[in-house]
Amino acid sequence: MTADRSAALFFELFSGLPRQGPGTAASTRRALGLVPDVGPRTRVLDIGCGTGAQTLVLALDSPARIVAVDNHPPFIDILNREAHRLGVADRLEARVADMRRLDFPNHSFDLIWCEGAIYNVGVEAGLRDWRRLLRRDGHVALTEVCWRKPEPPAECAAFWKREYPAIRDTDALLEAVDACGYRTVGHFPLPASAWWDDYYRPLQDNVTAFRTRHHDAPDAQELADQCQNEIDIWHAHSTFYGYEFLVLRAG
Ligand SMILES: C[S@@+](CC[C@H](N)C(=O)[O-])C[C@H]1O[C@@H](n2cnc3c(N)ncnc32)[C@H](O)[C@@H]1O
Secondary structure, three states: OOHHHHHHHHHHHOOOOOOOOOOOHHHHHHHHHOOOOOOOOOEEEEEOOOOOHHHHHHHHHOOOEEEEEEOOHHHHHHHHHHHHHOOOOOOEEEEEOOOOOOOOOOOOEEEEEEOOOHHHOOHHHHHHHHHHHEEEEEEEEEEEEEEOOOOOOHHHHHHHHHHOOOOEEHHHHHHHHHHOOEEEEEEEEOOOHHHHHHHHHHHHHHHHHHHHHOOOOHHHHHHHHHHHHHHHHHHHHHHHEEEEEEEEEEO
16 A cells, blocks of 8 residues: 555545544643633644644633644644634634644743644653743643553553553653653543544444445555454453543643
8 A cells, every 4th residue: 555545545534523532622621721821822832733623622712822733734724714613713823734843933832732642753752842832831731641550451452562652651651741841730531431422433433434435445444444443442441541631831
């Protein structure tokens, strides 16, 4: 399979979802409530925004000015359209950008937001690289998958070893952010509904329709198998892992 075909199939499978990873509006609001003094002069950078499920919550629930970035242009188009539709486009601008090469000037932002996306670069690399973008005493809000219980069943452990070997428990994650020079203002687990309601449930429907559309394409069926396996692992073993929301202050 060529890289172009692989990307096209991947984005087709993940199209039309309310969000592109686990999360809930209530969790975004709860984390926002942990950030002090968010006002009309607060500048927010939302990294890996996807179609902007969390970005729109930030825009509707705060008076802050927001720049949202993602490297997939169709997601950016969707978010900018929604921002116009909801009347917040004067404070919310979405742009195509690579989180590995963000070219904003130093100290451009008071708050960096990153739901379900820092894993693309790794927590430590993201926190260290993005630090220069924050003003002194700025904040970071991020979500990251964590082990919830020790000794996960073999198929669950094997899945995460393959998909994201950097997964660790919450204590280890908190130690890591501390070692990167950030202070934890607060943290809380996302509920199980964060995986299902706006993510795996609609994704499951996509997988079924995608299989039918591509019934004669082995590469597409293989991608559907991988996606189905991820959902099945979650159904079987979701008590062993989950997302944690962290709100941090650059120390
Ligand atoms: C799991 S999704 C989370 C999206 C959104 N924050 C949410 O919670 O619905 C991860 C996002 O990171 C984006 N992404 C992956 N690699 C990226 C990169 N190098 N630069 C910018 N965005 C990237 C993907 O396009 C995707 O939208």
